Amino acid sequence: MLCSGEKHVKTAPELHLTLLARHKLMFSMSEKELGKKWDRCLADGAIKLGTGLGLGIVFSVLFFKRHTWPISFGSGAGLGMAYANCQNDLRSHYLLHRSQKEQ
Amino acid sequence: LFPPHSLLVPLLPSLQRNCGRTPLTNLQHCRHYTAGETSGGAAKVVAAGLVTVGGGIGGAILYAKWDHKFRAAVEKNVPYSDWLLGLALGPASQDGGFPVKTQVRVDSQHVWALMCSSLDQTLEHNSMWTRKSRKGCVVSVCACVSLEECKETAAVQPDTESPAAAEPIKERPVEEVAARLAQQDQEEQDIVASISASLEESLASSAKATLQAIGAQEAALQAITRHTHKLKEAMEAEEKSAQWKDLEAALADRTGAVDDAGAALLKANEALDSLKSVIDKSKGLKASAVRPLVLAAEENLHNMVVDLDKVVTKVQSAESEAKIVSQYSELVNEAKQQFQREVSSLTPEIQANWKGLTGKLSVDDLNALIAHAHRRIDQLNRELAEQRVREQIHIDAALEQQKLEDQKALEKAVNTSLQHFKEEARLEQERKLSELREVMEAEMRTQLRRQAAAHTDHVQDVLKVQDQELRAEAEQVLSSKMLEQETCYRQLSQEQLDNFTLDMNTAYARLKGMEEAIDSHVVAEEQARKAHQLWLSVEALSYTLKTADADSPTVPLESAAQVVRDSCGDSDFALALASALPEQSLQRGVYSEASLRARFNSLRSLVRRVALIDESHNSLYQYFLSYLQAVLLFEAKQEAPPAHLSSEDLDPFKLLSYASYCLEHGDLELAAKLVNQLRGEARRVVEDWLTEARLTLETRQVISLLSAYANAVGLGTTQAP
Numbered sequence: 083m084l085c086s087g088e089k090h091v092k093t094a095p096e097l098h099l100t101l102l103a104r105h106k107l108m109f110s111m112s113e114k115e116l117g118k119k120w121d122r123c124l125a126d127g128a129i130k131l132g133t134g135l136g137l138g139i140v141f142s143v144l145f146f147k148r149h150t151w152p153i154s155f156g157s158g159a160g161l162g163m164a165y166a167n168c169q170n171d172l173r174s175h176y177l178l179h180r181s182q183k184e185q
Numbered sequence: 186l187f188p189p190h191s192l193l194v195p196l197l198p199s200l201q202r203n204c205g206r207t208p209l210t211n212l213q214h215c216r217h218y219t220a221g222e223t224s225g226g227a228a229k230v231v232a233a234g235l236v237t238v239g240g241g242i243g244g245a246i247l248y249a250k251w252d253h254k255f256r257a258a259v260e261k262n263v264p265y266s267d268w269l270l271g272l273a274l275g276p277a278s279q280d281g282g283f284p285v286k287t288q289v290r291v292d293s294q295h296v297w298a299l300m301c302s303s304l305d306q307t308l309e310h311n312s313m314w315t316r317k318s319r320k321g322c323v324v325s326v327c328a329c330v331s332l333e334e335c336k337e338t339a340a341v342q343p344d345t346e347s348p349a350a351a352e353p354i355k356e357r358p359v360e361e362v363a364a365r366l367a368q369q370d371q372e373e374q375d376i377v378a379s380i381s382a383s384l385e386e387s388l389a390s391s392a393k394a395t396l397q398a399i400g401a402q403e404a405a406l407q408a409i410t411r412h413t414h415k416l417k418e419a420m421e422a423e424e425k426s427a428q429w430k431d432l433e434a435a436l437a438d439r440t441g442a443v444d445d446a447g448a449a450l451l452k453a454n455e456a457l458d459s460l461k462s463v464i465d466k467s468k469g470l471k472a473s474a475v476r477p478l479v480l481a482a483e484e485n486l487h488n489m490v491v492d493l494d495k496v497v498t499k500v501q502s503a504e505s506e507a508k509i510v511s512q513y514s515e516l517v518n519e520a521k522q523q524f525q526r527e528v529s530s531l532t533p534e535i536q537a538n539w540k541g542l543t544g545k546l547s548v549d550d551l552n553a554l555i556a557h558a559h560r561r562i563d564q565l566n567r568e569l570a571e572q573r574v575r576e577q578i579h580i581d582a583a584l585e586q587q588k589l590e591d592q593k594a595l596e597k598a599v600n601t602s603l604q605h606f607k608e609e610a611r612l613e614q615e616r617k618l619s620e621l622r623e624v625m626e627a628e629m630r631t632q633l634r635r636q637a638a639a640h641t642d643h644v645q646d647v648l649k650v651q652d653q654e655l656r657a658e659a660e661q662v663l664s665s666k667m668l669e670q671e672t673c674y675r676q677l678s679q680e681q682l683d684n685f686t687l688d689m690n691t692a693y694a695r696l697k698g699m700e701e702a703i704d705s706h707v708v709a710e711e712q713a714r715k716a717h718q719l720w721l722s723v724e725a726l727s728y729t730l731k732t733a734d735a736d737s738p739t740v741p742l743e744s745a746a747q748v749v750r751d752s753c754g755d756s757d758f759a760l761a762l763a764s765a766l767p768e769q770s771l772q773r774g775v776y777s778e779a780s781l782r783a784r785f786n787s788l789r790s791l792v793r794r795v796a797l798i799d800e801s802h803n804s805l806y807q808y809f810l811s812y813l814q815a816v817l818l819f820e821a822k823q824e825a826p827p828a829h830l831s832s833e834d835l836d837p838f839k840l841l842s843y844a845s846y847c848l849e850h851g852d853l854e855l856a857a858k859l860v861n862q863l864r865g866e867a868r869r870v871v872e873d874w875l876t877e878a879r880l881t882l883e884t885r886q887v888i889s890l891l892s893a894y895a896n897a898v899g900l901g902t903t904q905a906p
Contacts, residue, residue, distance in 0.1 A: 112869060112873035113784075113871065165805060168805060169803075
């Protein structure tokens with residue numbers, strides 16, 4: 083869909099939109115955003131969890147003598163970060179970013 | 186008769202009462218009476234009407250019989266009246282028309298004929314009168330008499346004319362008159378020719394005879410003179426036998442000549458008599474043209490007679506002379522013979538011609554001769570004395586005889602000369618008469634001419650007047666007719682012109698109309714074409730909407746929109762509409778309703794899940810809660826949206842059900858409106874769908890507007906302006 087939109091040559095006066103926005107406009111499906119967001123969330127969560135877990139495991143293995151608390155700490159931190167990220171991501175629309183504010 | 190008022194008053198109420206009581210019966214009675222009366226009255230009226238009409242027609246017919254002008258007027262004005270009048274009276278006589286002219290012409294002809302015929306009469310009268318009157322005042326008297334005669338004849342003429350006019354004067358046709366005149370001329374000419382021929386013949390014959398006679402007489406005269414001459418010669422000279430023979434011959438000649446002359450004279454007289462008879466006969470025919478011929482013949486006759494008489498007198502004188510001479514010669518001869526006898530008795534040897542014998546005679550003879558001579562002289566003296574004595578007596582007797590003879594001769598001569606003179610006078614008179622006649626005729630002609638001229642003048646005047654009158658009338662009629670015709674013609678021509686102009690105008694108008702119609706048709710067709718094109722393009726545009734698949738949008742509408750923009754021409758509305766198409770639809774195309782529906786269905790669950798999320802409630806926990814709510818809440822799948830949305834209806838789930846209902850029933854607009862009421866995250870989720878729906882709706886609206894416009898324009902162009 084994006085490709086088909088990109089093929090079309092525009093002759094009409096163009097809106098002052100960024101390429102991304104245009105792309106978005108063209109074939110954007112806002113309902114898929116949430117899914118995408120959840121995907122990201124999950125993916126991020128998974129990564130972070132995994133990473134935290136990994137790190138925790140590593141740290142636990144390395145530094146904290148195979149205590150489980152770094153693993154849980156790491157996974158929790160990872161999960162928390164993921165949660166925060168997800169939430170942030172989900173909220174992002176409603177929050178004004180600094181760049182936008184400065185603009 | 187009328188009852189007094191006092192009586193009437195009581196009568197009236199009774200009448201009223203009667204009328205009031207029995208109105209029906211009265212009316213019936215009245216009706217009976219009136220009906221009967223009307224029936225009788227109607228018959229009377231009809232009869233009266235018939236009588237009046239019959240009387241009118243009869244009166245008209247009688248009057249028409251009496252007055253022809255009325256008849257003509259009636260025939261002209263009332264149709265079929267000529268048939269009726271013809272039945273009743275017979276055909277209308279034609280002598281009513283133009284009486285004056287025919288009368289004039291007929292009168293003139295009559296007058297002329299009568300004049301011509303009376304000319305002879307007058308001249309005869311004149312001649313008679315002149316014979317009676319003296320020569321000196323003949324002419325004037327003749328003139329007066331002729332004029333009087335003319336007057337008389339003119340006076341006579343009306344009498345002669347009126348009986349002629351009493352007959353229905355029918356104008357003799359010109360040919361008949363000419364024929365008659367020609368016939369008359371011919372007859373006259375024939376007569377004249379015959380007369381002249383006869384006259385000439387007789388003249389010629391008489392002339393010949395006369396000439397012959399004259400010649401014979403001349404010859405006789407000559408013979409006589411010769412004879413006398415010869416006689417004289419013979420007498421005077423000594424006679425010789427040759428001379429006597431000559432004399433005898435001459436005598437014989439003379440006698441023969443005289444006889445011939447006599448015969449010729451007789452013939453001539455016969456011829457002259459015949460000529461005279463012919464002349465008399467020709468005179469008796471009374472043809473005027475013959476007169477000069479007759480006159481000439483008479484003159485010739487007279488001349489011939491005169492000549493003849495002259496010659497005869499000459500001959501007679503010659504004869505008398507000859508007689509005298511012969512007598513004398515006889516005497517001389519006798520004397521000579523006596524002397525001869527005497528001499529011979531004396532001397533027998535003496536010859537007659539003793540004059541020549543003078544040398545031959547002897548003395549005795551001479552003596553004897555002298556003695557004889559003396560004796561003779563004595564005798565002669567004695568005889569002379571005797572003779573002298575008797576001389577007177579003889580002379581007287583001779584004179585008397587001579588006188589008698591002379592008288593006779595004189596008488597005869599006088600008679601003849603008188604006759605001649607008479608004849609001459611008569612001829613002169615005739616000549617004078619003829620001259621006079623000619624003069625008279627000329628005068629008569631001039632008078633007649635004058636009269637004719639006066640008549641013609643009068644006729645001309647009358648004709649002129651009539652001509653003028655008729656001309657004026659005819660001019661009037663002509664002018665009126667011409668005016669009529671002209672006005673008619675003008676009218677007609679004007680009509681024609683008007684009609685033509687009208688036709689031309691109508692044709693022109695029609696042409697113009699047709700041109701306009703054609704132009705307008707062209708224009709309309711152009712417009713229709715354009716509209717058609719527009720419609721086609723709009724149809725194409727609307728068709729492009731259908732190219733949307735389930736998930737993919739339509740083809741970009743740019744080309745179709747471009748076509749529409751091109752085909753909309755100068756319609757601002759269409760142009761505006763065409764340019765009002767949203768950009769995305771142009772560039773990218775729009776989704777179909779079905780895809781949107783499907784998308785919505787998939788959206789719905791999502792929206793249900795994020796129903797609680799908005800700006801303030803957007804943590805994960807909220808998300809969890811909204812998810813929980815979505816799992817636990819059940820709403821109707823589809824619910825008909827109310828007319829007015831209340832605040833309760835703004836619940837997302839309700840809205841979704843409404844929207845779903847609307848979508849199922851094809852009302853994307855309402856669905857979009859309802860979906861537009863979503864707030865928060867739900868709104869964010871459906872944003873794109875809404876945009877798409879908006880796009881689709883917009884496009885569809887524009888296209889429907891365009892289509893409606895194209896339809897309207899197309900309909901408008903197909904309609905008559």
